[in-house]
Amino acid sequence: MSTDYQQAREALGMRLRELRMSAPDGRLTGTQLAGRLGWPHSKVYKLEGGRQTATADDLRAWADAVGHPDVADELLARLKGFETHIRSWRRQLAAGHRPVQDSWNLAVSRCSVICAWEEAVVPGMLQTADYARAMFLRYADLYGTRRDTEEAVRVRLQRQAWLYEGGHQFRALIWEAALHALICSPAVLAAQLDRLAGTIGMDTVQVGIIPLSASLRIPAANSFWILDEQLVIAEDWHAEIWLDDADSVATYLRIWGALSESAVYGSDAQNIIARAHRSLSPR
Template identity: 75%
Template sequence: MSTDYQQAREVLGARLRELRFAAPNGRLTGTQLAERLGWPHSKVYKLEGGRQTATSDDLRAWAGAVGRPEVFEELDARLRGFESHIRSWRRQLAAGHRPVQDGWNAAVAQAHTIHVWEEAVIPGMLQTADYARHVFLRYADLQGTARDTDEAVRARMKRQNWLYESGRHFHALVWEAALYARVCPPSVLVSQLDRLTGVIGMDTVQLGIVPLGASLKVPAANGFWVLDERLVIAEDWHAELWLDDGDSVATYLRVWRMLKESAVFGADAQNVISGIRRSMRPGD
């Protein structure tokens, strides 16, 4: 979790504590407030200590319980401010995957150079429609969200037009393990591998494969995207991180460059992909 984000969470927690202490009808203990809200008292202290992120509903309930419903807008504005950096999947996917893809499309449209590392799946900008469909379905099952799969796929495919625009540069590194991952039927994966070999040599695309047997200067951890050396988007199971501070961007670019030293490109990358494709039997 970014330091800036944690600090903002602690500042919000201090404001919540201040409201509890200054309740119009007298100072409330944490236990008293928890009883009013029907919460375990530990939640009150976690929110005040910056150890748990409040939801908008939490903030509205808190403001009402301390007798200050008018401060909800202020509290919610604080939350929106730092949630722009950590975007929980629960909130983002409340309306399905399509709105998330639209947000990505807007961010990518502004970029001229993108650096990507993916260790588990094919980068979205290089996915076939069928592969993307299965990825969305897997995550919809995980999160229990609405299945707006067709709309999400169309939005992701629209984003790929970026690759065919002059002046764009897409630098992607993919761990070889992602090429084996059966997140889709074998026939779909075969077509996806063919798609990857097809983008090698494009003017706007540099695709590197990090072989499983390559010596690594840094562990092959979570995937991330760096847009124009100004914004990092990294994914975790609970949220996306959108980081725009200079130190974070520099760190992720340093990781990308270290991973690049282990990658193969051009004909060597094609040979890795083609070898995996040949290993897949029709009946797999």
């Protein structure tokens, strides 16, 4: 969990404790407040200690229970301030993969230029249906979430229409390792590599492949996307991180620049994709 996120959660907890201690009808103990809310008393102390993230309903209930209903909007604003940046997979995937894809489609529809770095998979904007299906199933197994796989695949592929609209530019950097990763069957990966090769030369798509043998200025770390140089969406195992502050965006732009110096394009990229394809069917 990021330091900024944890600090924000702890600051919210301190504010909740302050409200409990200043209840109009007298300070409440944690046990008394838990009784009013019908919660286990441990939840009160976890929220105040920044060890659990409150929901919007938790904050509204807290404000009412401590006699300060007027501060509910303030508490919700604090929650929004850090939850819009750290979107845990547990919460996002509670209703399945489809809602996450809807959020991505909305963000993509609002921008003109996307820079994507993927070190382990082919970017979603360039995926085939079968490859995307394999991805969703892998993550549904990992997180134990609802399997709305076919809906999620359809919505992800709908996003790809963006590639065929004028005025758009998708710039993808992919580490060569992603071209060999069998997170699907060899047949599905072969079709995916054909699809990827077919996008090279499109006027709205620029594909750069970083060879395994390339000299790297920085390590090939976790994936991220930059939308219109205003929003960064990065992925980690516990959460998806949305960053829109200027300093963070500038950092990721520098990382993008450093990675792109190691990439090859055009026919050189085609050759690497073809080599990966041949490795699936050795003679």
